[in-house]
Amino acid sequence: MTHRTSLRARVLPAVAAAGVLAPVVAGAAPASAATAPQVSCTSGKAGLAAKLQKDITTALAGRAGTVAVGLRDRTTNTTCTLRATTSYDSASIVKVTVLATLLWDAKKTNRYLTSREAGLATAMITKSDNAATTTLWKQLGVTKVKGFLTAAGMTRTVPGSGGYWGLTQINVTDEQRLLSLITAKNTVLSDNARAYILKLMGNVVTSQKWGTPAGAPASVSVHVKNGWLQRATRGWRVHSVGTFKGGGHDYTVSVLTDGNSTMNYGVSTIQAVAKVIHRDLIPAAPAASRYTPTTTPQEAYIAVPRG
Template sequence: MPGGRHSRTRSRSRSRREQRRRRRARRRQVVWTVAGTALLAVAAAAYGAANGQGDAGGGDAKPEALSAGAATPSASPTPAPEDLAPALDGITANLAGRRLSVALMDTASGEWAAYGDGAFDTASIVKVDILATLLLQAQDAGRVLTTKEQAYAADMIQNSDNDATSALWTVIGSATGLDAANKRLGLIETQGGDGTVWGVTQTTAEDQVRLLRSVFGADSPLSEPSRAYIQGLMHHIAPGQDWGISVVADDPSATALKNGWLERTLTKKWDVNSIGQVEIDGRTYFMAVLTNGHTTQEAGISFVEEASRAAVREIAALR
C-alpha cells in the first residue's frame, strides 16, 4: 500500500493529538462546572440579600402584572448611528440567500454603528430578554426569584437549556409578559413568539443593543441586583457555546455573552445570532449580530464571527 507506514504514523499522531484535546476539554468542563456552581450560589445569595429577602422557596410563581407607570429608557441608543455598510461590503456582496444585521455601541461615548434592517428570529438570544422580564416582574411583586426559578435561569442562560426556558416563558406570561416588559426596557422592534414558540420571537440588532443597555447600564428599570444577576450568568457560558462576538474581544473568556441557533423546520436553514458586552482595545461595547439562511450551524457561526471582526475594524478606524 503506497505510503502505508507514513499513513500509520500520521494516524497515530492524530490519535494522540485528539486524546490530548479531549483531556483538555474535560479539564475545562470540570473547572467551568465548579466555577459556574460557585458563581450561581454567590449571585443568588447577593441577589436575595440586596432585595432584603432570603430564600423564597422552590414553588412555581405566577406571572405578575407589570407596573404601568414605570419609566421607560430612551428607545434609541443615540440619534444618528454610523453606517456599517462599507465595512461589511466584502461580506454582504455575496450573501447568497443569507441575511445579516449588526449593531455596535461604545458604552463610554454612546456612539454606535449599525447595518441591516428588518426582523430576525431571536432563537436562544431571547433567553436574556426572558430573564430580564422575569426579574422585572419579580421586582414589581416585591419578591426574589424562587429556588426553582434561579435553577431554571442558570440552565437557560449558561447552558441554553430549552426546557428551562419553556418553563420560564410560561411563568412570565409568554409573549404578553415579554412584550409588556420590553416597553419598559426600551425595546421598540421586538415581538414575542406565538404560543409556546419563544425561539421565533422577532427582533432587530438595534433592539438587542437596547436590551443590553438595560441589562448592563444604570439607566434601567432593572434594579442593580437584577442586572448583576443576569450579567453574572452571561459571563459564565458553558464551553462549546462561547463563540460569536467574543472572537473580537481582548479576552474572549471575559465576554458577557448569549448566542442563539435554530434550524427552521420548513427551509432547513439556520438562524445564528450572538449578543453581549465585549471589551476591545480597553473599551467596552454592546454588540449584536443577527443572521439567518445558513446551510449549517457551523457556517452560521463562521459568518457571525467574520461580520464581528469587520464591524470592529470599522469602529477602530473611526476612533
C-alpha cells in the same frame, strides 16, 4: 444556586402549553448571495466610523443570507447599524429577554428569586437549556413578557405565540436596546438584576462562546448569548449578542442572520463581523485565545412548529 442579594421574589403559576419539538429539517435550500450591505456608522472618534463601515461591509461581501448588525460603543460614541429593524425568528437569543422579564417582575413585586428560579435561569443562559426556558416562559406568561418589552422600549419585538418562545420576532434595534439596559444604570432593571444577567452571560459553557466574542482581546470582559434554529423556509437562523468592556471601550454587538445553508456558515458570518469590530475598536490588542470558538457548537433544538 439561590440569588438573594436584592431580587425579591415569589413563585408564579405556570400558564399556557409549550410547543412540541420539531425535527431537524434536512435539505433546506441555501439562500442566494446577499446584495451589498448598506452599513451605516457614526462616531465621535475621527476616522472610526468610516473604517468600521468599510471593514464590516468587506466582512460581509459575498456572504449568502440576510444579515443584520448593531454596534454601540459608549466610550467613543460610536454606532453601526445594518438592517436594524428587519425581523428574525429569535431562536435562543430570546432567553436573555426571558431572564430580564423574570427579574423585572421580581423588582415590581419586591421579591427574591427562589432557588428553583435561579437554577432554571442559570441553566437557561449558561447551557441554553430549552426545558428551563419553557418552564420560565410558561410561569411568566406572554402578558408579562409584553409588559417588560413595553417598559424596556423594545417596541418591535413580538413574543412567540402558543408557547413557541423560539419564534419570538426580534430585531437589532431592540436587541441593542436590551443590551444597553443590561450594561448601564436604568429604571427598568435594578443594578443587582443587571449584574446577575451579566454574570450568567459571562459563564456560558465553552462550546457556546462562539459568535460575537470572536476576536475579542484578552483585556476585554465578554458576556454572550447565542441561538440557532433550522426551519424549512429560509434555512438556518444563527444569532449572537454580546457585551464587551475593557481596553478603554464599553460596547455591545448584535448580529442576526438567516438564510444560512448550514449552522456553521451562519457562525462564520457572525464571527467575520465580530473580528473586524474588535480589531477596529481596540487595534493594538491581540485576540484572546480563550474566545476561539468551538468547531462543534452544541445546543438542543428549540420548540417550534413544523415547517
